Amino acid sequence: MGILPRRGARVSEETQQDESGLGDTGALTRRILIGLAAGFVTGIVLNLGFTGTGFFAFLVDGVLHVGGQIFLSSLKLLVVPLVLVSLACGTAALEDVTKLGRIGGKTLGLYLLTTALAITAAIGIAVLVGPGEGAAFATTGLEYAPTEAPTLVQTLINIFPTNPFKAMAEGEMLQVIVFAILLGVAMTLAGESGRELLRFFDSANDVIMKLVFVLMEVAPIGIFCLIAKVIALQGPDSFDNMAKYFATVLFVLFLHATITYPTLLFLFARVSPVPFIRKLRAPMSVAFGTASSGATLPVTLRTVEERLGVDESVGSFTVPLGATINMDGTAIMQGVATVFIAQVYGVEIGPSGYLTVVVTATLASIGTAGVPGVGTIMLAMVLEQMSLPVEGIALILGVDRLLDMTRTAVNIAGDAAVSCVVARSEGKLDLDVYRSP
Numbered sequence: 137m138g139i140l141p142r143r144g145a146r147v148s149e150e151t152q153q154d155e156s157g158l159g160d161t162g163a164l165t166r167r168i169l170i171g172l173a174a175g176f177v178t179g180i181v182l183n184l185g186f187t188g189t190g191f192f193a194f195l196v197d198g199v200l201h202v203g204g205q206i207f208l209s210s211l212k213l214l215v216v217p218l219v220l221v222s223l224a225c226g227t228a229a230l231e232d233v234t235k236l237g238r239i240g241g242k243t244l245g246l247y248l249l250t251t252a253l254a255i256t257a258a259i260g261i262a263v264l265v266g267p268g269e270g271a272a273f274a275t276t277g278l279e280y281a282p283t284e285a286p287t288l289v290q291t292l293i294n295i296f297p298t299n300p301f302k303a304m305a306e307g308e309m310l311q312v313i314v315f316a317i318l319l320g321v322a323m324t325l326a327g328e329s330g331r332e333l334l335r336f337f338d339s340a341n342d343v344i345m346k347l348v349f350v351l352m353e354v355a356p357i358g359i360f361c362l363i364a365k366v367i368a369l370q371g372p373d374s375f376d377n378m379a380k381y382f383a384t385v386l387f388v389l390f391l392h393a394t395i396t397y398p399t400l401l402f403l404f405a406r407v408s409p410v411p412f413i414r415k416l417r418a419p420m421s422v423a424f425g426t427a428s429s430g431a432t433l434p435v436t437l438r439t440v441e442e443r444l445g446v447d448e449s450v451g452s453f454t455v456p457l458g459a460t461i462n463m464d465g466t467a468i469m470q471g472v473a474t475v476f477i478a479q480v481y482g483v484e485i486g487p488s489g490y491l492t493v494v495v496t497a498t499l500a501s502i503g504t505a506g507v508p509g510v511g512t513i514m515l516a517m518v519l520e521q522m523s524l525p526v527e528g529i530a531l532i533l534g535v536d537r538l539l540d541m542t543r544t545a546v547n548i549a550g551d552a553a554v555s556c557v558v559a560r561s562e563g564k565l566d567l568d569v570y571r572s573p
Contacts, residue, residue, distance in 0.1 A: 164352060165418040171356030172363055172421050179367025192368070200365040207358025210351050211422075211431040214344060216304045218434050219456045220316045221341045226452030227320025228334050236317065236453075239558060243454045246400075246554045247462045252498045253396055254464040258388045258471025259490050267381040267472065268479030309430065309460045317453075348434040352418075355435075359425035366537060378535045385472045385539050389465060393546050397553040405560035411571055415443045416552055420545040427541045429459040429548055436548045444552065445569030446559040454558055458551030463501035465543025465550075466511045469536075470497045470518055477519065477528035489522055496521050511540065 186192040230236055295310045297303040303311035323330035323337075398409030419439045423432040433456065441451045474493055478485050485493075500514045512529055519526050559565040 164355070165421070167356040168359055168418055168421045171358075171360040172425065175360040175363025175425075176367055178360070178364040180371075182364070182368040183371035187368075187371075196365055196368045200361045200368070203361035204358060204365055207351075207354065207361065208426055208428070208431055210354075210358075211426065211434060212307075212428075214348060214351070214434045215309070215430050216307060216312055217340075218344050218348075218437065219309065219312050220304065220319075221337050221344060222437065222448065222452040223313060223316035223456055224320040224323065225334065225337050225341050226449040227317050228323040228330070228337075229447075229449040230320075230324070233321055233324065235562070236321070239450060239453060239562060242558045242561060243457060243554060246557060247458060247550075248498055248501075250396060250400070250464050250550050250554065251462070251467045251501050252494060254388075254392050255467040255471040255494050255497045257392060257396075258385075258468040259475060259493060261388050261391075262384055262472040262475035263490075265380070265384050266479060267384045268476040307430075309456065313456055313460065344434075345438060348438050352435065352438075355418075355422055359421060362425045366541070370535075370538060378532065381472065381476050381532065382535050382539065384476075385469055386542060388468045388472060389542050389546050392464060392468060393549050397549055400553050400557055405557045405565065407556070407560065407565075407567070407570060412444065412553065412556065415439060416549055419548055419552070423545040423548045424541045427537070427544050429462075429544055429551070432544070432548050433459045436551055440552050440555050443569070444556055445566030446555045447562075447564035447566070450559040450562060450564045451555050454555040455551050458554060459548070461501060462547055462550050462554070463511075463514070465546035466514060467497050467501060468546070469511060469539060469543055470515045473515055473529075473532055474518055474522065474524070477524055477531065478522070480531065481525060481528060483524060485522060492521060493518055511536075511543075 182192055182196060186195075227236060230239075294308075295314055297308070297311035297315055300311070300315040302308075303315065323334050326333075394413075398413070401407055401409045401412055416439065419432060419435045422435045423429065426432055429436075436459065437451060437455045440446045440455055441448055446454075471493065474485075496518050497514060500517050512533075515529060516526050519528065556565060556570070
């Protein structure tokens, strides 16, 4: 059944900038990167020169904390309405309901593939590097009590909302996604009544995206506050003893972002990865500062659709789903951490054991989606599966905040890469927009 045509052909980058009133997108990216760098420098200065002073408490716990949390809350404010409206509009735009199953299957398959590749690379490199070999760590008296993860059966049941308004109020993103998809399908099938409701959702989508543009103008300040506070509190001493583990995780994250995703784009989407890497700088910077795929969702979705040329009918499905279940960066942490903890405790895992880790962590990336502290919960599940001491997680918590920021940036890059591949396979990737400067 036919439905309203979408909002016309994509306009040029210059026209998009004029309509948004935000000027050059490249300038915004530069301001975000400057805010990121300034936050690092400020945090180090505060940590080395002012720790324990009243000025430190006023600036870090006061000004920087307030500024960072206001920015973070402003981004989170947009997540639920953006997912609901954008995904409902995108689903209705598919017209043929059978396309939804095909796109969903491709998306889920690619997310599982990249997660499996991520943890496989992490384990392989960690075994070669040996981040826990020869290290003298005190393992007595360590305590860590992970939150219990839901079973796979309970996770599947919890995906479907009993009250969509409660799901939106509590930020249960998988439930919001399911409701938005069902609403989009219903609008497609409802004829003229569906068209009238879709007009409203289209207008709401335009307004929400304008709000994203407005918030991005203050993103450099928000990123500065968030980064400066983290570095000021953590300081360089926090990872002196964990330098080998820290460097190993960062190295694998870098390889995954610069090799796996570009290869995926080159082989399956048949496009150059250079525009992709260039245009992902801004959302990856926001993801690094916020350490939250969900909070970065509005920025990621805007970049994928407006700058990478992914059609709204695809991007509005793949990006929210990826922000909820795509855990490539977290999988890398788990792989390295498992090897590290096994080496510290002198436990030999062996090839079959590492294969079990790959399978367990890949499936757990979906089974624990939406649970607070999902990274450590998944790691605890893996350690228990391998009969490794769960309290070993306490060894890595001191540096996990900084690594969490980096792996979140990798996660949203994976969301964008999969979106481009799926869109290309469906003929929904605007190559002129993708290749434009």
